[in-house]
Amino acid sequence: MARRYVMDFERPLFELEGKLAELRKLDVSNNPELAAEIENLAAELERLHESTYRNLDPWDRVQISRHPMRPKTEHYLEALFTEVVEVHGDRAFGDDEAIFTGLATLDGRRVAVLGHNKGTDTKSNVARNFGSPHPEGYRKAMRVMRMADKFGLPIVTFLDTAGAYPGIEDEERGQALAIAESLALLSAVRVPVVVVGIGEGGSGGALAIGFGDRMIMLENAYYSVISPEMCSNILYKDPAQARTAASCLKMVGSDLMELGIVDEVVPEPLGGAHQDPAAVFAAVGSVVGRALDELSGIDPEEMVAARYRRLRAIGAYGP
């Protein structure tokens, strides 16, 4: 895969790689010392490669979650689903391309799919507002939730947004109301809801389609009440503390499993999902398929009751 985007923590690795590539261009046939040096560097590079990608902290994972080459909702749709029928529009204002909604089939299972829909290039990113939905996006999602409830289709959602868009018109058209109503509806739909965090899980904008009966997250996805950058500004009064904030906020899958919010973390290839998308699609497909099968026989009313019990148990307080 073309390497045109380097994340901060990868920089030393890429510098060494570049240096080695330069050296390899030299003729070493008469220079055994240089040949040995090159061998040493190659070994060092391998070690650095391992240590870089095996010791990622949450802030590094946030970088990976935002990587432009990271697979997006549309790629999961393409790789995992057949007979995809997109559903457009909120029937009131417009069609928000920042959220994909539709009907699709996963290995013979008919489901409704909702997903934040980041673009893959500048043009699609502009059309999709970089995956930050407007109120009509959530209202479209609600329309499909009702459809899923009416026809008994399980719901699969893909989370990948920096957050709901904070624009003037969004406020005036009721961004907060759209999210709140989506939360209330999602809590009450009488079908299984399987949530997959594939990239960014930015606050209320992610949560509006982001809780259910199974919570799955990719290893380098995050889910957080606030971005590490904003948290750093507000609580640390220092924009340079994003790395610390990312750790403190407990926003990656392994932390969220400990907090009882996430059920399963899907491992990614070394370096991130973009290094081997096919492997990630296969893993996600099987985890989601298994979750849907496990939830399939449950009585609809019991499904809603269990979802409520699950939400009810989240929180830490005394005495």
Add this chain to the structure above:
Amino acid sequence: MPLADWFSARENRRYTRLDETPQAPASADVAEGVWVKCDNCKHTLYEGELADNMWVCRHCGRHFELTAPQRVELLTDEGSFVEVDAELTSADPLEFVAAKPYAASLDSAKAKSGLNEAVITGRAEIGGRQVVFGAMDFRFIGASMGSVVGEKITRAFELATAERLPIVLVTASGGARMQEGMLSLMQMAKTSAAAQRHADAGLAYIAVLTDPTYGGVTASFAVLADVMVAEPGARIGFAGPLLVEQTIRQKLPRGFQTAESMLKHGMVDEVVPRGALKDHLETLLGYLQSRTVAGGVR
């Protein structure tokens, strides 16, 4: 809750009364505790007079921030409020340490407000009608919603649902409480789910949105009411104005995110001055009585 706990919880309350001087509202410059300068019209006001006028500036009508106990005084029948769940306090599940450690923020908020958390909830009567009543208190870490606020709001909805009562909530909040991370964010889903169950039971919910109500509280239970009323001038929104301004790189229109602008855009039902709020609630509660027919339109 055992009865003994309930009594001790009551005794532990340290409420201020409406006619008493609250600890400096964040929005007012208090000089020597006697004179207050209105931050809107800049008039200097005698504090006692301001208290007599329910903390509304007599010159410009600016509604100063009220504490949760003051909301109880203002909106419920005298002596009718009986608090529940007063004993719940926040843990520090993430052991969050920033410029100020979360544990220290909680301690100073408790000392400053005399409350255990940013919301008080309980049974009350409004115009002789039984309700579940809750009010948020901005002095307590900006009335942000963490586990305890989410739990108390959820329990309030559950109590109202179990006893088939209407619920009245007075909101004020800076949003979700960052120091509890995802546990805070999930309270949005939890409270919304509880509000939905209350609604499904055919029971009334009235929200009173006060200055300021933002973020995770606005984007969850605060706006799921049958009727939403707002105090004049209250700032209500999803994203804070600074974030909106930085995102769009434009100056914000005048009156952006105020109660009046929310009314104009169809997001609240009425803007009601503080002095008329209780009557307004009484009238509404008269109309919004639960019926005995099951089911309904969705």
